[in-house]
Amino acid sequence: MIRVTKLHVKYGRREVLHGIDLTIARGELVGLLGPNGSGKTTLIKALAGLLPAASGRIEIGGADLGGLSHRERALKISCVMQRAEAPAGFSVRELVLMGRFAHTGMLSGYGPLDYAAAAAALKDAQAEDLAERQASELSGGEVQRVLLARALAQGRELLLLDEAVSALDMARRVEAYDLLAELNAGGSTVLSALHDLNLAALYCPRLVFLKAGRIALDGPTAEIFTEANLKDLYETDIRVAAHPVTGAPQAHLVPGARAAALG
Amino acid sequence: MTTGARDSRAQGRDLRTKVLWISLICAASLVSGIVACGLGSFPSTPAQTLNALLQALGVRSGQPVDPALSVVVVDIRLARVALAWLTGAALATAGCVFQGVLRNPLADAFTLGVSGGAAFGASVAILTGVGSGLAGGALVDNLGGLSLGGLAGSAGLLPLFALAGALLALGAVLALGRAGGGPSGGMNRETLVLAGIVVSTFLSALISLLKSLDEESVSSIVFWIMGSFQGRGFEHVRLALPYMAVGLGLVLWRARELDLLALGEGQARLLGLNAGRSRLWLLIGASLLSGAAVAVSGVIGFVGLVVPHLLRLVVGAGHRTLLPASALLGGLLLLWSDVLARSILPGGAELPVGVVTALVGGPFFCLLLGKRFRGQA
Numbered sequence: 159m160i161r162v163t164k165l166h167v168k169y170g171r172r173e174v175l176h177g178i179d180l181t182i183a184r185g186e187l188v189g190l191l192g193p194n195g196s197g198k199t200t201l202i203k204a205l206a207g208l209l210p211a212a213s214g215r216i217e218i219g220g221a222d223l224g225g226l227s228h229r230e231r232a233l234k235i236s237c238v239m240q241r242a243e244a245p246a247g248f249s250v251r252e253l254v255l256m257g258r259f260a261h262t263g264m265l266s267g268y269g270p271l272d273y274a275a276a277a278a279a280l281k282d283a284q285a286e287d288l289a290e291r292q293a294s295e296l297s298g299g300e301v302q303r304v305l306l307a308r309a310l311a312q313g314r315e316l317l318l319l320d321e322a323v324s325a326l327d328m329a330r331r332v333e334a335y336d337l338l339a340e341l342n343a344g345g346s347t348v349l350s351a352l353h354d355l356n357l358a359a360l361y362c363p364r365l366v367f368l369k370a371g372r373i374a375l376d377g378p379t380a381e382i383f384t385e386a387n388l389k390d391l392y393e394t395d396i397r398v399a400a401h402p403v404t405g406a407p408q409a410h411l412v413p414g415a416r417a418a419a420l421g
Numbered sequence: 422m423t424t425g426a427r428d429s430r431a432q433g434r435d436l437r438t439k440v441l442w443i444s445l446i447c448a449a450s451l452v453s454g455i456v457a458c459g460l461g462s463f464p465s466t467p468a469q470t471l472n473a474l475l476q477a478l479g480v481r482s483g484q485p486v487d488p489a490l491s492v493v494v495v496d497i498r499l500a501r502v503a504l505a506w507l508t509g510a511a512l513a514t515a516g517c518v519f520q521g522v523l524r525n526p527l528a529d530a531f532t533l534g535v536s537g538g539a540a541f542g543a544s545v546a547i548l549t550g551v552g553s554g555l556a557g558g559a560l561v562d563n564l565g566g567l568s569l570g571g572l573a574g575s576a577g578l579l580p581l582f583a584l585a586g587a588l589l590a591l592g593a594v595l596a597l598g599r600a601g602g603g604p605s606g607g608m609n610r611e612t613l614v615l616a617g618i619v620v621s622t623f624l625s626a627l628i629s630l631l632k633s634l635d636e637e638s639v640s641s642i643v644f645w646i647m648g649s650f651q652g653r654g655f656e657h658v659r660l661a662l663p664y665m666a667v668g669l670g671l672v673l674w675r676a677r678e679l680d681l682l683a684l685g686e687g688q689a690r691l692l693g694l695n696a697g698r699s700r701l702w703l704l705i706g707a708s709l710l711s712g713a714a715v716a717v718s719g720v721i722g723f724v725g726l727v728v729p730h731l732l733r734l735v736v737g738a739g740h741r742t743l744l745p746a747s748a749l750l751g752g753l754l755l756l757w758s759d760v761l762a763r764s765i766l767p768g769g770a771e772l773p774v775g776v777v778t779a780l781v782g783g784p785f786f787c788l789l790l791g792k793r794f795r796g797q798a
Contacts, residue, residue, distance in 0.1 A: 206691055207690065207691075208687055208690060208691065227695070228690060228693050228694060228695045229693045231693065232691065232692055232693025233693070235691075237691045239687065239688070239691070242684075242685075242687075242688055243685070245683045245684055245685075245738065246738060247683075247733050247737050247738020247739075248680070248683075248737065248738050248739065249737065252680070252737070252739055256680060256681055256684070256692055257692060259677065259681060259692045259693050259694060260692060260693030262677075264674070265674070267677065267741070268677075312692065
């Protein structure tokens with residue numbers, strides 16, 4: 159589904175990603191992790207076509223990303239970015255309907271199919287109750303639910319998420335990841351960048367760790383989610399124990415990092 | 422099932438509100454148009470006015486219509502009403518597009534200096550003789566001395582010059598705004614409007630200079646700077662209409678893209694919009710609209726600012742409704758502004774219509790600015 163080879167990405171003159179190689183097969187659910195400034199957002203932006211590659215190649219579904227038109231790209235990739243704002247004057251339903259833009263012709267406008275897809279997406283993202291609200295009046299967590307709904311209205315083949323649930327409370331976060339797991343079981347490919355190690359370990363069978371613009375670790379969660387690896391990556395003491403219900407590895411911080419850092 | 426029913430009910434209610442408002446403005450426009458044809462220094466009863474209008478439409482009624490009255494009502498007033506309505510519609514639509522594309526609530530053909538650019542382009546066309554066929558009619562208020570041939574020929578280029586001026590001014594303002602927006606290249610909203618004011622002030626000085634070089638009367642300078650429909654006739658309607666129609670078609674065709682642009686470039690691109698190309702076409706469409714409006718009416722401010730803002734409160738920000746509603750209400754507003762402009766002074770003297778719109782729009786603009794700054798604090 160995604161094949162990235164020797165990808166370098168620059169912000170102005172500063173190179174942020176230094177040669178990323180990454181392949182994600184159709185139907186995978188992958189968590190993208192890493193410390194602040196490791197390049198998670200940049201990688202998601204590059205994959206979504208928002209940032210050009212300085213060199214290297216990105217293929218989506220076998221097609222070169224650079225060769226796709228805006229419309230073709232939007233039909234393949236649905237993306238939820240962090241810190242997206244909702245403009246004034248639009249209802250949630252209108253905002254979600256905009257996810258269907260790439261599906262419509264220049265003259266035809268939104269049709270019954272598009273309205274149905276938007277309604278279904280609102281239902282799946284549990285945002286139906288927000289449908290008639292003004293988008294600009296929503297809380298941060300509500301905006302994220304609505305943007306997830308818009309991404310679902312746009313398409314479910316490949317979902318790219320960048321901290322898409324960070325503003326949700328714990329219960330909503332679990333619901334959102336339940337939804338992603340459900341979509342994944344239904345055939346969607348999901349790549350989700352997030353800070354929450356334990357949420358990633360709980361849901362994603364495969365994890366990719368970035369550090370300083372390079373892939374530090376990439377593999378099955380059970381194999382790479384270890385105390386040694388995490389200590390190395392985050393440069394602080396971390397203990398890993400099994401989740402009491404699922405048995406998935408979960409990370410626990412250890413107090414005293416500041417004293418250790420100060421020596 | 423119940424949610425589906427609720428969805429469609431909610432959509433229905435939404436649609437009904439919009440249809441209701443649009444039909445209301447349509448009806449008001451029609452009635453206003455007829456009433457406005459009866460108002461003025463030449464007295465005519467409502468029955469006489471209606472009779473004259475019907476006769477012009479080819480409907481025969483019992484009473485014969487006084488030919489003098491017919492000339493006043495149809496050739497003078499109806500033409501003015503039509504032109505004022507069209508100009509208002511064009512300016513309001515253009516303002517709506519500028520605000521959407523630049524994501525700036527203070528943007529409008531007037532504040533961006535686009536109108537000033539168009540006026541300058543039109544002045545150049547007239548002074549260099551390219552638009553000479555119309556110059557006599559436009560600037561000396563000579564209704565009769567204009568041949569159709571002249572219009573179809575050289576004078577038809579007048580709106581093109583206005584358009585070129587509009588685009589140049591817009592380019593200059595955007596470049597200035599970008600230069601003042603810091604190294605990130607982002608455009609600060611107030612910087613953009615400031616750049617617009619700089620450019621339009623400079624251009625109105627240039628227009629005054631051109632006029633004084635040509636020994637024109639002061640009143641015609643006022644015409645370009647404050648805008649007026651004095652002495653306009655159907656030939657001006659014919660002149661502006663094709664450009665306005667193309668501009669309106671262009672922006673209505675891309676109304677949904679304006680919605681996406683309102684989300685910001687990143688989100689618009691994620692949803693599949695070629696934001697750069699879309700923005701360019703929309704700006705060209707809005708420039709066509711404002712260029713054509715200025716070519717026949719001079720610079721009229723505030724219509725493009727006030728109308729979209731009022732309507733956003735009523736029909737929401739979705740541009741598929743907002744654009745046509747803006748056109749309709751803009752037409753209505755300028756129609757009545759022109760009626761005021763030609764009837765408020767005693768003794769048949771006229772006020773430039775731009776004075777009326779500025780008197781109404783200025784305070785509104787201040788209110789808007791105040792609200793914006795309070796919102797930031």
